[in-house]
Amino acid sequence: MGDADSGLTVKDRHAAVYIELRQRICLLDYPPGAQLSEIALAGEFGTSRTPMRRVLARLEEEGLVQSVHGVGTIVTDADITELEQAYRLRVELTGLTGQLDPVAPDTVFLTQLQGLIDRAAQMIVSGTPRSFTELDMDVFQTLLHLTANEPLRQVLERLYYQTKRLWLVKAIKAEVDLQEEYGIFLHELQAIRIALESGDLMAVAQIQRAHISMSFNRLRKQSAI
Amino acid sequence: MGDADSGLTVKDRHAAVYIELRQRICLLDYPPGAQLSEIALAGEFGTSRTPMRRVLARLEEEGLVQSVHGVGTIVTDADITELEQAYRLRVELTGLTGQLDPVAPDTVFLTQLQGLIDRAAQMIVSGTPRSFTELDMDVFQTLLHLTANEPLRQVLERLYYQTKRLWLVKAIKAEVDLQEEYGIFLHELQAIRIALESGDLMAVAQIQRAHISMSFNRLRKQSAI
DNA sequence: TGACAAATCGTTGTGCACATCAGGCGGGGA
């Protein structure tokens, strides 16, 4: 946390804390069941409990933590049966990104995408569940720019971070075929690039939609064992 | 506000305050631009600023108010150009209600619906923009039970209250044909009942979707004058 | 030795005093 508050407003600092905590939860630095201390977090981020409680309240609304009076603030469990509804909604909403306010990519975007594809190729050689999840988050944030519909982006972001922990939990328990996952992901990105170069944003959305749906089915198959 | 806190937990009381303020904003008791005082609201609801600030923070995330340091908490403007994206997303998501976890209605539900239809018929005789909006809210909450997908319900509820003020603002400015609106709404409810009695929840969703879309088009036509 | 009850500890929730900030009002000078 290099305090580089150069020109940053206070509101931005709070948003940064929120994003940081969300990252820690979704990367399982704070695993399900972990207890977050308001005082400790306030000390770490150089503030007091009052602003920290606002951040935690937002995390609670997103369903990532749960605060109980007298007990503590606990990281919620990533249960596949409870998150199935969210996952299926995410599938459908991803399909809408090519329909509602699609944004044609510029050359900068295509360059970024190529960088992400290169990182995905590197995953096959030396990838860990954690580094793969970090890459997946970057890809998500990048592809989110393909729609200008702000409410849709907000909902998709919410659903993404609600459901993303499922994969990493299973991956750490060695219940997924990592090499298969890496290969499928690289293939998806290449397909997206092809669709993008042909200017077919509807196709891009459908490719994402299909892969999210298939990814969920693989997770369900693994949990049925 | 009859303090009937019989068996209600503290959390429920806060939720009730949130719903009450949301209602006041969407019924234009607090019109766009109105300033909400944390201290005054805390006094009215018999609490202090701290819990009230949490409620206002949630309203701010929903986009209904905006808090600015040193200025105040202001009810946001209901601008049709800014809410167009939310409206179009709401149209698509309403169509999904018949697809994601549809719930077959029971006899109690059908009885409730008939009561709403009767109220809609009464609107044509003696309806005001405000009472019509109250009826519309009750209809929305009732029809929301037709899907069991909790994330979808939350998003739909959010989008509904974000966009609902548009109609009431125009209606109060006498920029909508009230009798036409009442008639269309009654017709919609009757169509929904017919689809419901035939057990076709997909049709119910499409009927709602179509009417929300057409309602928005009527609003746009009026604002283009 | 077991079971029950009371106390203790740590946590989140609340209330209040103060800091911080933006806008408006008024006075003074050109």
Place this chain on the structure above:
DNA sequence: TCCCCGCCTGATGTGCACAACGATTTGTCA
């Protein structure tokens, strides 16, 4: 008369002390 600077007011944001609550531990009695 106009403009500008500084104060003043009222708002939200923050920090702290205390209340409320739940889990655990400890002590006592049978």
